[in-house]
Amino acid sequence: MSIKRYSIPFLFIAPSLLLFFVFCFIPIIVAFFTSLTDWGLGGASFVGFRNYVELAGDPLFLRSLKNTLYFTFVGMPLSVLSGLVAAILLNSSLVKLKTLFRTGFFLPVVTNLVACGVVWRWLYNPQYGVIKWFFELFKISSPNWLGDPRWAMPSIILMATWRNFGYSMVIFLAGLQSIPRRFYEAATVDGADSFRSFIHVTLPLLKPTTVFVCIITTIGYFQLFAEPYVMTNQGGPVNSTLSIVLYLYKNGFKFFRFGYASAIAYVLFFIIFIFSLFQLRFIRHTVEY
Amino acid sequence: MRDFRRVIIYVILIVAFIATLTPFAWMAISSFKTQENIFTFPPRWIPEDPTVSSYLELFQRMAFPVHLRNSIIVTVSVTILVLFLSSLSGYAFAKLRFPGRQRLFVLFLVTMMVPAQVTTIPVFLLLKRLGLLNNYLGLILPAGASAFGIFLLRQYMQAIPDSLLDAARIDGCSEFRIYRSIVLPLCMPAIAALAIFTFMGTWNDFFWPLIIMTHESMYTLPVALANLNAGQYATKYNLLMAGSVVVTTPVVLLFVFMQRYFIQGIALTGMRS
Numbered sequence A: 001m002s003i004k005r006y007s008i009p010f011l012f013i014a015p016s017l018l019l020f021f022v023f024c025f026i027p028i029i030v031a032f033f034t035s036l037t038d039w040g041l042g043g044a045s046f047v048g049f050r051n052y053v054e055l056a057g058d059p060l061f062l063r064s065l066k067n068t069l070y071f072t073f074v075g076m077p078l079s080v081l082s083g084l085v086a087a088i089l090l091n092s093s094l095v096k097l098k099t100l101f102r103t104g105f106f107l108p109v110v111t112n113l114v115a116c117g118v119v120w121r122w123l124y125n126p127q128y129g130v131i132k133w134f135f136e137l138f139k140i141s142s143p144n145w146l147g148d149p150r151w152a153m154p155s156i157i158l159m160a161t162w163r164n165f166g167y168s169m170v171i172f173l174a175g176l177q178s179i180p181r182r183f184y185e186a187a188t189v190d191g192a193d194s195f196r197s198f199i200h201v202t203l204p205l206l207k208p209t210t211v212f213v214c215i216i217t218t219i220g221y222f223q224l225f226a227e228p229y230v231m232t233n234q235g236g237p238v239n240s241t242l243s244i245v246l247y248l249y250k251n252g253f254k255f256f257r258f259g260y261a262s263a264i265a266y267v268l269f270f271i272i273f274i275f276s277l278f279q280l281r282f283i284r285h286t287v288e289y
Numbered sequence B: 001m002r003d004f005r006r007v008i009i010y011v012i013l014i015v016a017f018i019a020t021l022t023p024f025a026w027m028a029i030s031s032f033k034t035q036e037n038i039f040t041f042p043p044r045w046i047p048e049d050p051t052v053s054s055y056l057e058l059f060q061r062m063a064f065p066v067h068l069r070n071s072i073i074v075t076v077s078v079t080i081l082v083l084f085l086s087s088l089s090g091y092a093f094a095k096l097r098f099p100g101r102q103r104l105f106v107l108f109l110v111t112m113m114v115p116a117q118v119t120t121i122p123v124f125l126l127l128k129r130l131g132l133l134n135n136y137l138g139l140i141l142p143a144g145a146s147a148f149g150i151f152l153l154r155q156y157m158q159a160i161p162d163s164l165l166d167a168a169r170i171d172g173c174s175e176f177r178i179y180r181s182i183v184l185p186l187c188m189p190a191i192a193a194l195a196i197f198t199f200m201g202t203w204n205d206f207f208w209p210l211i212i213m214t215h216e217s218m219y220t221l222p223v224a225l226a227n228l229n230a231g232q233y234a235t236k237y238n239l240l241m242a243g244s245v246v247v248t249t250p251v252v253l254l255f256v257f258m259q260r261y262f263i264q265g266i267a268l269t270g271m272r273s
Helices: A002-034 A050-056 A059-091 A098-110 A113-123 A130-137 A152-177 A181-189 A194-205 A207-222 A226-231 A244-253 A258-286 B002-031 B053-061 B064-095 B101-112 B117-129 B136-143 B147-157 B162-170 B175-186 B188-204 B207-212 B221-230 B237-272
Strands: none
Touching: A002 A258, A002 B064, A002 B101, A002 B117, A002 B136, A002 B147, A002 B175, A050 A258, A059 A098, A059 A152, A059 A207, A059 A244, A059 B002, A098 A152, A098 B002, A098 B237, A113 A130, A113 A152, A113 A226, A113 B002, A113 B221, A113 B237, A152 A207, A152 A226, A152 B002, A152 B237, A181 A194, A194 A207, A207 A258, A226 A244, A226 B221, A244 A258, A244 B117, A244 B207, A258 B117, B002 B237, B053 B064, B053 B237, B064 B101, B064 B136, B064 B147, B064 B175, B064 B188, B064 B221, B064 B237, B101 B147, B117 B136, B117 B207, B136 B207, B147 B188, B162 B175, B175 B188, B188 B237, B207 B221, B221 B237
């Protein structure tokens, strides 16, 4: 009786469950054990935590870690902040044509990342690029953007900000619209002007939304891959845009060092986990109103 | 004062709007130039003699029809599979009782937090063992179980009153019939949002097809474009821009026409989790 009763719910979830275990749950565990081997083209033997020890002293990995942190912690605030500004401006009662602006700002988000990279490589072209032209309008000479080790990462950050601020904007708009009007009415009664009610009402009530946007953006930014793959010829110049996932890709699918690549994946997982936890903790302490 | 503020806001918005759309405009303009007159400085915003020769080269002399077909096959299959499997499981998690329901659901959600790169190596080795490299199934099957889709549809289905389903059960409807004839039609907004997200995510995916599809005849459009960008065509910007237009257009059109579902979906899922 009970087998028959549960067989129907089981049939409903069985296909998802099968694919989920085969392609997600079991591989997560297998990846950890793979990271404890030297699995490569020649076979595999157990090496304990040697891959992780090697990573800690691998200058290219440390470079990719540094680059990824640079990209994330400069790029994330930029795209979140510009998304917030766009949302606040669009939310103003003074603005018409909101849908038009919103559509335009959101368009880069749905655009294929490879296409974005290819187009921006053309925009950044040091001889014929639109960006060089734009700077020269103001009589400023521009650097060799993607070709200069100091400017390559900032160039990618600018492109990523352009591509992602629309996403933050849409979530901030939803957050702004969920703030009850009565809070603003109360602030007005208390004599607050619009600037002060923004500081004391809008910003505090927007905190959960902000933390959410920051976490989602951080997770996405840590997985930086397509931009340097496409724009700087897989991490150049002189590894100045080599990211963690790019290094993982090269180890796994160029050098076929599956064990080492799995160890990189787990380090990435660990870093993302720690930062998400850290940001979540921040929300728990502050959302009380 | 009010008017002054209004002007300031509009100036900022319009400048930002132009800056955001310029890359798109430049992509489209450049794609209609010839190899000879693409390199001009200062940039020419109106092409001298616009031509579709770049598109013709992509589609007649290069393998873009094949890449386009690959992208369509994979994207359509993944979208159908994800909608079907997620709605089945979403229904079970929302409305059916079985042992371990809660724990399984939490397991699904927790694995959503694990970055996709962690499973890359084992799944690649598994697909290689199964002979599914350079095979559509290698892209379709791993994408089939979507924790996000199950979560989204379960949330939506929980709002359907149990009394409605019980009435159908008393009338002798099977669970599958209830799912198909009552639950699915009521969930259309959520299903539409999930369909758009899945279509867009699969169409734009780059990392996984790059790993699984190593034969040129199996490349999806993003992989083909990245390949064009790195090889002997790296400076043929007219071709590269035409390729970018081809990759970009379907999703941009989908977004522009379905943006109500799109933005609602993002705001919904964004706020809930």
